[in-house]
Amino acid sequence: MKRLALLLPLLALAAAPARADDPATNAAARFPGDGFELRAYQDAAQSIPPEIFYIPNDDSRPDTPEGGAFRSSCNAFLVIEGDRRILVDAGNGSPRGTLLAQLRADGIDPATVTDVLLTHEHRDHVGGLFRADGAPAFPNATLHLWWPTNVAGRAAFEARHAAFRLDLFADAASATNLPAGFAAEPAPGHTPQHCFYRKGGMLFVGDVFHAVDLQIPEPWFCAKWDEDPYAAFSVRLATIRRVLTNLPKNSDRVFPLSSPPLDHPPLFLCGAHIPFPGIVSKVRRPMGTAHEAPSFDTPAPGTPVPPDPDAPAPDKDGVRIEVRRRTPPDRAAPAPHAESTDGAKEPAP
């Protein structure tokens, strides 16, 4: 029954497979970083109808957007630093996903991918780990994935992915085997093991957004695929706050109306379902009326990845000074995973 409930909204997903020969979806978007490069790929085009979204314990439904469905996407990201090629999520796999073809078209031999950071275990993130013939798509990669001790199905996952080196870490906040200075952050809600990855000014946020045009102005709207909607909502709010400009000092409210502004340093939020190239860098709180929706920035390809907003920055005299630090919000430990994870999960985006 649970499976059927997951499948039904999927049938409504207005998904159009990206074509490997479509230049609009076949071009990697590149963003230069300090000593590394970020590339974004659209694994599959998709839009999501408003019926997928709801507010927990509330009858409100979103207005139907122009065109009948919200803009969305299915993205994967590649970070190249030295000889490390680090993929964040692996897309749908055959037949819907085009990531492998796009990597090859972009000059990336999949055998040279050294690591895959998985935000969670849903099919549209792990399906692309295997080729259509069942062979591993990235035969030399180590898979990294948060697997809390109270989430079932670890042995089955290990058996299905025995062809890979596995790094299943039990504590996301202290994962020690991540490559190239990446850190993990627990972000449970969409699934009990949903996990962010952070490197410098990039925060890979997995499925915290399925439709930014709805969920940034009204983050309380959850997708039917959010397993714990309250936790998903809490993580979404905290994530938006990390890129909120005009944020009033000492305010616990999300979009307050008056106070001295305080800009957060820029941060790339890289999301699997943010419209391609999948990045939001700033959210602007409206300064006027409460009825005005916040707006957000999508960096154009070629925009430099911002520096680590928490890193010490040199002052005018070249002396390094400490800038304000943001600590991730407290998040409750994930609830025990009620659903068996034996077997592949349904392809819930």
Ligand SMILES: [Zn+2]
């Ligand atoms: Zn997804």
